[in-house]
Amino acid sequence: MRDDIQSVLISEEEIQEKIAELGKELTEEYEGRFPLVIGILKGSLPFMGDLIQKINTHVELDLMDVSSYGNETVSSGEVKIVKDLNTSVEGRDVLILEDIIDSGLTLSYIVELFRYRKAKSVKIVTLLDKPDGRKVDLVPDTAGFIVPDEFVVGYGLDYAERYRNLPFIGILKPEIYEG
Numbered sequence: 001m002r003d004d005i006q007s008v009l010i011s012e013e014e015i016q017e018k019i020a021e022l023g024k025e026l027t028e029e030y031e032g033r034f035p036l037v038i039g040i041l042k043g044s045l046p047f048m049g050d051l052i053q054k055i056n057t058h059v060e061l062d063l064m065d066v067s068s069y070g071n072e073t074v075s076s077g078e079v080k081i082v083k084d085l086n087t088s089v090e091g092r093d094v095l096i097l098e099d100i101i102d103s104g105l106t107l108s109y110i111v112e113l114f115r116y117r118k119a120k121s122v123k124i125v126t127l128l129d130k131p132d133g134r135k136v137d138l139v140p141d142t143a144g145f146i147v148p149d150e151f152v153v154g155y156g157l158d159y160a161e162r163y164r165n166l167p168f169i170g171i172l173k174p175e176i177y178e179g
């Protein structure tokens with residue numbers, strides 16, 4: 001699996017250091033507020049798993065699965081809810097965790113949905129932000145790292161469902177896409 005990686009963009013150490021920092025900030029912000037922390041499947045799983053352990057106050061967890069990429073590297077533009085939340089967001093402080101914001105289509109759909117469902121507040125924390133990929137006006141409240149306009153994998157991010165279990169963020173060798 002690691003032989004398929006052309007270069008490492010963000011190392012495991014850099015990711016974990018950033019998560020410790022984010023956890024500290026979120027602990028201060030959400031102390032006493034019992035936020036509903038929502039991970040967007042499947043990419044946010046490693047980030048969510050590591051980050052929640054660094055948030056040192058009570059949180060409730062839920063997961064939502066939306067998809068607009070299928071097995072492609074470019075968004076179809078059509079966001080589908082594959083699995084909705086188990087919890088109501090009405091009146092809640094919602095903290096959305098994402099692995100990456102690229103076109104922004106996935107999150108703008110979700111944020112609008114949560115506003116319609118009457119969340120008290122909605123905050124977006126993404127590990128990676130790819131501002132050059134944006135197709136809609138969406139700015140995360142917090143982004144761990146800015147990445148260039150290239151297709152990245154690892155730490156939750158897949159290519160054709162593979163590479164999510166790498167502990168770092170990298171770029172694949174071109175021959176992997178070419179088949």
Ligand SMILES: O=P(O)(O)OC[C@H]1O[C@H](OP(=O)(O)OP(=O)(O)O)[C@H](O)[C@@H]1O
Nearest residue numbers: 041042043067068069102103104105106
């Ligand atoms: O800003 P956007 O262009 O909408 O891209 C970001 C979304 O794309 C990826 O999810 P994907 O739909 O590939 O599902 P996955 O997490 O299950 O891989 C990623 O996890 C984000 O949710």
Ligand SMILES: Nc1nc2[nH]cnc2c(=O)[nH]1
Nearest residue numbers: 102150151152153157158
């Ligand atoms: N794996 C992966 N999924 C994405 N979804 C949106 N952008 C990306 C990306 O760069 N890599």
